[in-house]
Amino acid sequence: MNWYQSSHLPSTGLKRRDVLRGAGILTGLAITSQLPRRLVAQPAFSGYPFSLGVASGNPLPNSVVLWTRLAPNPLSGGGMPAYNVPVQWQVAADENMRRIVKSGTEVAVPEFAHSVHVDVRGLQPGQTYWYQFKAGNEVSPIGRTRTAPARGERLDRLRFALANCQDWQNGYYTAYKHLAEEDLDLVVHVGDYIYEYGPQPGGPRQHNGPEIFSLEDYRNRHALYKTDANLQAAHAAFPWVVTWDDHEVENNYASGISEVDGEPDQDPAVFLRRRAAAYQAYYEHMPLRKSSLPYGADLRLYRRLTYGDLAQFNVLDTRQYRSDQPCGDELKPLCDAALDPNATLTGKAQERWLFQGLQQSSAQWNILAQQVMFSQFDFDARPGVQLFNMDQWDGYVAARNRILTFLEQQKVSNPIVLAGDIHSSWVHDIKRDFNKPGSPTLGTEFVATSITSDFPTQFIAPVTAALSNNPHTKFFNGALRGYLRCDLNRKRWRSDYRVVSTIAAPQATISTLASFVVENGKPGAQRA
CATH class of the missing domain: 2.60.40.380 (Purple acid phosphatase-like, N-terminal)
Incomplete structure (x- = not known):
């Protein structure tokens, strides 16, 4: 009919x-x-x-x-x-x-x-x-x-966009207008689809109501974000593969542990009720199968998708199962807790699932689509002083080393790590030992800038100065917002950093800030 x-x-x-x-x-x-x-x-x-x-x-x-x-x-x-x-x-x-x-x-x-x-x-x-x-x-x-191609089918090309971090209050979603006009097979979103904060004056638009805690609060916040015409256009243009980060619940939460603040959810029982409300509202507003139905404060989101014999996406959840951030969170020198072999970002079950999928993969490009920056980065340019982001994989060194060891020993084909969270654009060579620049390069990491969320201007110069201490980092830009466009075939992977001219006004132009390629069988990125 x-x-x-x-x-x-x-x-x-x-x-x-x-x-x-x-x-x-x-x-x-x-x-x-x-x-x-x-x-x-x-x-x-x-x-x-x-x-x-x-x-x-x-x-x-x-x-x-x-x-x-x-x-x-x-x-x-x-x-x-x-x-x-x-x-x-x-x-x-x-x-x-x-x-x-x-x-x-x-x-x-x-x-x-x-x-x-x-x-x-x-x-x-x-x-x-x-x-x-x-x-x-x-x-x-x-x-x-x-739809995806048949499993194992020879596939010669795949095109997708990577997006994340779309704080409603910080700017307009003009990036999504341009994304909707791209020629893509799918969109991968790696978190911070909504933000839980209350109104913050100074931006071009504000949240509807104070910080959110209840199921109705989370529903109304998701609805606010989805009223945006450009976001609707991007959803209507392509299938999306989504995973969450922290702001879908609360900033920098870890498993059942709330961010340290003065709110009532410092009580773990109260926080789990908040998490259950947030998880249900997330399911209600995302194109997820009923296999992802929430069970109270639990919702399995990690999953695997294949595109013929060309690409396998391992979509990770690095929030629901992680250990608490070590060293008091934030930017810190490494402490013993950051080196704890029992610390985890994924939990044991998800880590086993990841290794099994990578071991059995016959795909040419093996992708880890996840939330936080995987590669090591020392944010302090001063000699003899080190600062690492404890919310990223730098706070979970042993867990990262297990993945690096696995990639090296199993000789996983063309590992590519995708990340967001940090509201800026990065390219890293994934080293077997980040402290030894001459150690083998095992893969490549592409970090997409945010759709609108802010990277503080005062941090750009110090991060740029620190690049000399991080020779595996090939690119950084904290000034511009947008998304990452990925175009892969049997010979090479190309990542284009697509950025808008402004997020402060509804109209903006789009341009390519930088492009990098990875050749098949040759880990590490080169300027296109």
Whole structure:
């Protein structure tokens, strides 16, 4: 059925099993006792229900996740009554939605903020599709997505963008306007999708309300960010692969440990309730499969995606399972805790999973898509004085060394580490021993600058001065915002640092600040 021909629900209606499936009864949350809830097929919306746009994500060769959320009043809890609503979806082989290849109905339930996560199966590998939702008589914008190639299929080219750190208050998302116009297969987002802070005067726009703690708070903050037209355009243009960092919950939290401050969540039980609220709101607003449904304060986010025989993405979570930051966090000289072999950023289970995936990989390029800078960097230019960022892998030296040892011993093909978090652009050669410049180069790290989040201007000069103490660092820029565009084939990997002229105004131009290439079989980056 094409919605341009008919706006009515299918005459077959919905069966109880559809209601239960849409409600997500395997969530581990106590919602099943409230079912069956009244199902309203023709709701009267107080405003346009698809105000937060549409998205797709987690592309597999035969499947992709489609997302939307019914939110006629997005900044005040969504504005939906407390009943279930059937949401129809269609997938087409053409942008005019005339050649429908898949269709169905999901049920949007209040317990998950009337969000919809459709795992569309039976699609063809490596194909572009278009999709649309309908609720009542309202239809969503049309989104475009693309499946991954068949596993093991020879693939000659892959193009994607790396994005992160989009503080609403610090600037406009013009970078996403330009990203949406790129020719890409997917977008990888490595965290700080939202920020939890309250309003901070001085920027071009402000957060809606004080620092967030409750489920409703996190929902309203996610909704605020998703009202941005440029962010919606980028979501609608490509499938996204997402992982979080800290600000989706709280700055620099570590597993079940809150940042040290004067807030009530210094009590671990209080913090875990906050984390559970944040994790649920994150799931509700991202194109994630139902296998990522939160169970209280737990949500498995690390996962693996392959693109034919060309690339394997190991998407990591370096927040939920990490040890507390050593040495009191912040920039510090190394202390014994930073060298502790029991300290971890990933947790033991995720580390084993990573090593197993890398060992079994037949991909030409093996990618670690994760949050914080992996390579060592001494931020102090003074002789005999060292300062390292304890929130990055520099605070977890033994855990990093285990990965370096594994890469060297297993001879992993073309390791590439992707990172964000630090609101600046970097390129590093990954050394077997960062303290010995002549040691083998095992891989390459590309760190993308932020979409809008600020790198303090007063830090640019000291970091630049410290580059001479870090010969494995090939590039740094802290002044400009944007994203990283990656174009890889069987001969080389190319990373273009795409930056906007300003984030202080809604209009900005885009340019390429710098480009680096890695040749197949030759770890380390060279200027393009």
